[in-house]
Amino acid sequence: MKKRPHSLRVRLIAAFAFLGVVLGPLVSGIMLWVSYQLEERAVMEVVQDRLTSLMAAPENFALRPHPRHPEVLVSYALELETLPDAIFFLPDGVHEFELGRKAWIVGFASLADGRRFAVLHDISSIEQREWVSVFIMLAGTVLAGYAALWFGFYFSRRLLAPLNRLAERLSVVHDFSPEMRLADEDMDEEVLVLARALEDYRQRMFEALVRERDFSADASHELRTPLTVIRHAAELLASDPSLSERSRRALARIDHASVRMAETIETLLLLAREPEATREEFDVSEIVRNCLAQVEFTPRDGGPVLHFSVEASPTLYGSPQTLAVIVTNLVRNALQHARCHRVEVSIDAQGVNIEDDGIGLPDQDVARAQARGRGLTIVRRLCEREGWVLHFERPATGGTRVRVAFSRPEEEDSGRE
Numbered sequence: 535m536k537k538r539p540h541s542l543r544v545r546l547i548a549a550f551a552f553l554g555v556v557l558g559p560l561v562s563g564i565m566l567w568v569s570y571q572l573e574e575r576a577v578m579e580v581v582q583d584r585l586t587s588l589m590a591a592p593e594n595f596a597l598r599p600h601p602r603h604p605e606v607l608v609s610y611a612l613e614l615e616t617l618p619d620a621i622f623f624l625p626d627g628v629h630e631f632e633l634g635r636k637a638w639i640v641g642f643a644s645l646a647d648g649r650r651f652a653v654l655h656d657i658s659s660i661e662q663r664e665w666v667s668v669f670i671m672l673a674g675t676v677l678a679g680y681a682a683l684w685f686g687f688y689f690s691r692r693l694l695a696p697l698n699r700l701a702e703r704l705s706v707v708h709d710f711s712p713e714m715r716l717a718d719e720d721m722d723e724e725v726l727v728l729a730r731a732l733e734d735y736r737q738r739m740f741e742a743l744v745r746e747r748d749f750s751a752d753a754s755h756e757l758r759t760p761l762t763v764i765r766h767a768a769e770l771l772a773s774d775p776s777l778s779e780r781s782r783r784a785l786a787r788i789d790h791a792s793v794r795m796a797e798t799i800e801t802l803l804l805l806a807r808e809p810e811a812t813r814e815e816f817d818v819s820e821i822v823r824n825c826l827a828q829v830e831f832t833p834r835d836g837g838p839v840l841h842f843s844v845e846a847s848p849t850l851y852g853s854p855q856t857l858a859v860i861v862t863n864l865v866r867n868a869l870q871h872a873r874c875h876r877v878e879v880s881i882d883a884q885g886v887n888i889e890d891d892g893i894g895l896p897d898q899d900v901a902r903a904q905a906r907g908r909g910l911t912i913v914r915r916l917c918e919r920e921g922w923v924l925h926f927e928r929p930a931t932g933g934t935r936v937r938v939a940f941s942r943p944e945e946e947d948s949g950r951e
């Protein structure tokens with residue numbers, strides 16, 4: 535399953551948090567490290583210059599021999615006894631020496647006569663400032679993280695507010711009418727570009743919808759007229775007493791096919807219309823009862839029996855024509871293709887059920903029927919159009935049970951509670 539991407543607001547907050555918690559302390563730490571390195575390098579240069587001057591004219595400097603290393607003449611203002619002996623075993627040159635919390639920059643140089651000169655500079659205060667800076671930076675990181683999250687939430691809400699307002703404006707627009715304007719000149723430039731693009735898209739969709747409506751109206755007229763002619767001609771031929779039984783059966787098939795074609799045309803036109811244009815309040819049981827009365831079905835010996843029961847009679851606000859087409863198609867499908875002995879149509883407070891005791895659906899086909907409507911694509915589309923749920927299942931007793939639920943399963947459960 536593809537992972538859903540994070541929202542734009544979460545990304546903005548993450549960017550603020552990254553800047554505050556990671557990038558800010560990282561840049562500050564690098565700058566502090568560079569400054570301390572430069573400071574230590576400056577001290578080392580001072581020690582090197584002093585050592586060079588000392589080697590050139592030792593008499594100009596106040597030098598003291600180390601109590602434990604008298605061969606070493608030290609230029610150092612503090613007590614020599616506090617210096618660790620390990621310092622004096624360093625080779626000639628300038629070095630940094632650390633011991634515990636103390637640190638020195640030390641320069642050594644030796645003469646041919648065995649004398650050795652040492653220049654020392656205490657940098658313990660610099661090292662202490664480094665540690666203090668580390669703790670301050672850690673505390674600053676925590677504070678910066680809190681501030682970054684606060685600013686992230688605040689500015690993400692402010693930055694996305696124009697997009698949210700545009701989305702709210704779109705949510706209240708229920709048609710593609712070009713009179714409904716989305717773009718305002720007081721919008722931010724980026725949001726204004728998006729609003730104008732959406733208006734352009736809505737204009738194209740409106741034009742396409744107008745073309746589709748015009749085509750549907752023209753197709754309805756052009757198809758109904760020849761169907762009416764065919765049915766009238768079939769009725770005239772059927773009134774001829776000289777027709778053979780074979781011809782009468784052919785006329786019956788022609789009349790049946792024309793009726794089915796007229797119903798199919800009405801269904802397609804129903805799909806082409808706007809949902810709001812066909813909605814009204816209606817009684818479900820009355821619509822279903824009329825549908826079953828109009829189904830062309832004559833029980834034969836050993837053939838399926840159609841049974842209708844009403845547990846509840848709900849009243850819906852929707853399209854009664856849509857419900858009629860759905861029930862008619864499902865009942866005919868059960869009668870003609872299920873190879874059953876009985877078809878049970880029932881109504882409860884939450885939906886309509888069509889159950890047969892026929893061959894049923896294999897287990898692997900139940901999910902396919904859920905997705906494809908067992909070939910009844912139009913029925914599935916009509917249910918989606920009204921917000922109803924078309925559900926196929928295989929009862930334990932066999933056969934197939936189709937349910938047209940007027941609400942989602944979770945809504946049904948809460949209603950029963």
